[in-house]
Amino acid sequence: MKEHFTMLTDPRFCLSNGVTQRFGMGPMPKTVRLNREGFAVDAGIKKKTLVYPYMHLATHPAPGKGDLFSPIYGVVTDITERSVFVDAVEPDEELKKLGASVEKLDLLSREERGEELVPVLKGLGVNTKSLGQKCETLIVNCLNPDPGVTWAEPMLLSHTKTFALGMEMLRRLSPAKRIVLAIPSNMKFRHRDVDIARVPYHYPASVNALVIKSVTGKEKPEGVGIVGIHNVWSLGRVALTGYPLVETVITIGSLIHNGNYIVRDGSTIGELIDFANIELQPGDTVVRGGPLRGESLDKLDRSITKGASGLFIVESGTIPPMEGHSPCVACGSCSAICPARLRPDMLSRYAEFGLHDRCYDEYITSCLECGLCGYVCIARRPVLQYIRLAKEKLGLKLLKTAGVYAERVRQGE
Ligand code: SF4
Ligand code: SF4
The missing domain is CATH 3.10.20.90 (Phosphatidylinositol 3-kinase Catalytic Subunit; Chain A, domain 1)
Structure with missing residues (x-):
């Protein structure tokens, strides 16, 4: 990966914004659309079912994927393959009683650690796949993920109790011997018993693979995992409230x-x-x-x-819109900016014409999905979208191949 990026000095790509205001509470929704792709909806949940905050709605078969809960008092208006729709209602006494009957779970007083903790957190709606990954060293990526996103600094500096509880739960969950916080190099911060690594803070330095490189000096080092501070916040939130994550x-x-x-x-x-x-x-x-x-x-x-x-x-007029079928003019800007040393022009062209195997040969799997290629493209081609499409198609093909292989094994071939 490249050590230096041409945008390092562009202030629009700065990921350290000095924002430390505490988070505001968002609106109480009038309607919610909950993603249920891959989840099995509970037997009693159907159209017209009345629901209350923290009511269990669905379970995912993957152990590391948190269960689904209702965030509001409401009535289920529809259930599709992808979503559960709930409209808010004013709760009557009976529904209020059900809402009040949800018991708090004191996570900190529990004994479970490591893999034993995974089902407990799953039952609280927390995704643990990246939090519990097997590694010797776990890096917590404390940078804002994209330019314009500003929650990482207040998550670390202002919501200190949630962060400290999140770190406490992470220590119990993660098998890593060492946990390192990767923070912007211009930030003053200390946290007891945790190593700090100071990393560059201009995009794309926040992309996980680049944070790992900055912290370890190596590309794809053995035994190193990474998790975002947003996931640590989720852990801290359930430890703080005692209720499922909604x-x-x-x-x-x-x-x-x-x-x-x-x-x-x-x-x-x-x-x-x-x-x-x-x-x-x-x-x-x-x-x-x-x-x-x-x-x-x-x-x-x-x-x-x-x-x-x-x-x-x-806003309209601030950035020229993408043009789906705009041809590549071979200016080379995307290859010059790509931190993964790829040829995004070729990847997007192969993807455009359905030549997905050629994308594979051009190392599409090394793409970090940073989006810089599309940003610099003067032809306004949706380069990242083409790359994501090709990855999706290749993934489906691999799954299909694996399915055929599994079927042959099953039949003893
Ligand atoms: S999104 Fe584009 S610039 Fe970023 S790593 Fe992938 S190909 Fe390279
Ligand atoms: S930046 Fe756009 S026009 Fe230039 S080479 Fe890349 S894809 Fe082609």
């Missing part, structure tokens, strides 16, 4: 607004934009996630799920 922290940003909020799982984009007093204009683009790595949305009824980093409005 919230996430996001930055809501536009030209006139930037704030960090604790928002309920499944809050819709439209309600959050209204809450932030942002008036959408024709031609504005709504992005879920960070401005460089996020996905643009065409419908305001889409929602924020646990782990989302932000919601951004890219």
Whole structure:
């Protein structure tokens, strides 16, 4: 990976913003759309079921994937393959009684550690896949993931109790012998019994693979894992409240607004934009996630799920829009900026014409999905989107091949 990036001095790519205000609470949603892809919905949950905060709704078969809970008092209005829809209702006495009957779990007084703790956290809605990864050294990536996202510094410096509890739970969960906090090199911070590594703080330095390189000096070193500070916040949140995780922290940003909020799982984009007093204009683009790595949305009824980093409005005219079929003019800018030393021009062309195997030969799996190639593209090609599409197609192909292989093994061939 490259040591230096041409954008290191561009202030728009600075990931250390000096923001330390505590998070505000987001709106109480009128409607939520909960992602249930891969989850088995509980037997009693169907259309018209009344639900209350922290009520268990669905379970995922993966041990490291947290269960799904209702974030509000409401009524289930629809259940599809991908989502559970809930409309808020004013609870009657009976529903209030059910809401009040949810018991707090005192996580800190429990004995479980390591793998024994995984099902407990799963039952509290926490995803533990990256938190419990097997490694000797675990790095906590404490940088804001994308330019414009500003929650990492207050997560570390202002919500100190949640962070300390998150770290306590991480020590109990992780098999790592050493935990290292990777923080921006210009930040003053100490945390007891934890090593600190100071790393560059201009994008793309926050991308996990580049943080690992900065901390260890090596690309893909053995025995090193990495987890985001957002995941540590989730651990701290359930340890602090004693209730299942039904919230996430996001930055809501536009030209006139930037704030960090604790928002309920499944809050819709439209309600959050209204809450932030942002008036959408024709031609504005709504992005879920960070401005460089996020996905643009065409419908305001889409929602924020646990782990989302932000919601951004890219105002019309501020950045030229992507052109789906715009041809590459071979300017070379994307290859010059790519921190993974790839040829994004070739990757996007192969993907465009369905030549996914050639993408594989061009090391598409080494792409860090930083989004810089699309940002610098003067032809405004959706380079990252093409790359993600090719990765998805290759992944499906591998799964299919593995399925055929498994079937042959099963049949004793
Ligand atoms: S997103 Fe583009 S610039 Fe970033 S690593 Fe992948 S190919 Fe390279
Ligand atoms: S930046 Fe865009 S136009 Fe230039 S080589 Fe890359 S894909 Fe082609």
